[in-house]
Amino acid sequence: MPGDFAPRDAQDLMSWPFFSLAKRKRTAPIDFRMGETWISVEAVPEHGMATIWDADVLIWAASQIVEARDCGRATSRLLMTTPHEILAFTGRSIGRDHYDRLKAALDRLQSTTVATSIRQQHQRRRHRFSWINEWRELADANGRPLGIELILPDWFYAGVVDRALVLTIDRAYFDLTGGLERWLYRIVRKHGGRQSGGWSFDLAHLHLKSGVLSPLKQFAFEVRGIVRRQALPGYTLNLEYGFGRERLNFVPIPVDPLDRAMRRLKLRPVDNRP
Numbered sequence: 001m002p003g004d005f006a007p008r009d010a011q012d013l014m015s016w017p018f019f020s021l022a023k024r025k026r027t028a029p030i031d032f033r034m035g036e037t038w039i040s041v042e043a044v045p046e047h048g049m050a051t052i053w054d055a056d057v058l059i060w061a062a063s064q065i066v067e068a069r070d071c072g073r074a075t076s077r078l079l080m081t082t083p084h085e086i087l088a089f090t091g092r093s094i095g096r097d098h099y100d101r102l103k104a105a106l107d108r109l110q111s112t113t114v115a116t117s118i119r120q121q122h123q124r125r126r127h128r129f130s131w132i133n134e135w136r137e138l139a140d141a142n143g144r145p146l147g148i149e150l151i152l153p154d155w156f157y158a159g160v161v162d163r164a165l166v167l168t169i170d171r172a173y174f175d176l177t178g179g180l181e182r183w184l185y186r187i188v189r190k191h192g193g194r195q196s197g198g199w200s201f202d203l204a205h206l207h208l209k210s211g212v213l214s215p216l217k218q219f220a221f222e223v224r225g226i227v228r229r230q231a232l233p234g235y236t237l238n239l240e241y242g243f244g245r246e247r248l249n250f251v252p253i254p255v256d257p258l259d260r261a262m263r264r265l266k267l268r269p270v271d272n273r274p
Helices: 011-015 056-070 083-089 096-111 154-161 171-175 179-192 203-210 216-229 257-264
Strands: 008-010 030-034 037-042 078-081 113-116 127-130 134-139 145-151 166-168 199-202 235-242 245-252
Touching: 008 011, 008 056, 008 154, 011 166, 011 179, 030 203, 056 078, 056 083, 056 096, 056 154, 078 083, 083 096, 096 127, 096 134, 127 154, 171 179, 179 199, 179 203, 179 216, 179 235, 179 245, 199 203, 203 216, 203 245, 216 235, 216 245
Parallel strands: none
Antiparallel strands: 008 166, 030 037, 037 113, 078 145, 113 127, 134 145, 199 245, 235 245
């Protein structure tokens, strides 16, 4: 789908620890349990685990599917595109090194395996998949590149075509450079939404949901830095202490009514800031 439309994210991916938040290669698995929900993510040593930056490809795919559906067009788990389209949509530079990084991201998405109870009728049953079933580079008879083709897993596709399981995210998300910043924005957007009262999480609970390998002390230190910088687009963050525990609060920044109306008409708001 051509055009400058809003990026969409799958809510299941925003809520749970599915990706590595580190730029360094991670091979240690994620083994997460919380109540009836469990997730197991495994990587292969050759490529490492899919990262939260690699997940930009899935945000692009979800955005394409939702836009096509809303325009009355048929959708499919099979997508054909060009590296340029994905890189441009996700705010990446266009160049040989970025094309190579995109291909490495596709390899990690294809080789990372996930098993989860989420959206299973019986919680004890598991659904196992890779973020991309398969992908390939396309070329004409003379070897000239025509783009890439990829097939999404049914678990991801089913979550995207359900209107209740997708949220629009701020395009400034792609400008966030830290893995924890990106993960925190997604969970804040999922739970805080547009509620005037916002939401809050105990830091120990957030640490568990992040799936990171670092200890709680280091995790809390990094979250405090994000709060000091007020790094998350569209939200105000603050920390409070009580009963020996630290809690992160977040509330949405009010949106200008004209800005909201223009977004509904799919027009880009004018930035009049000096």
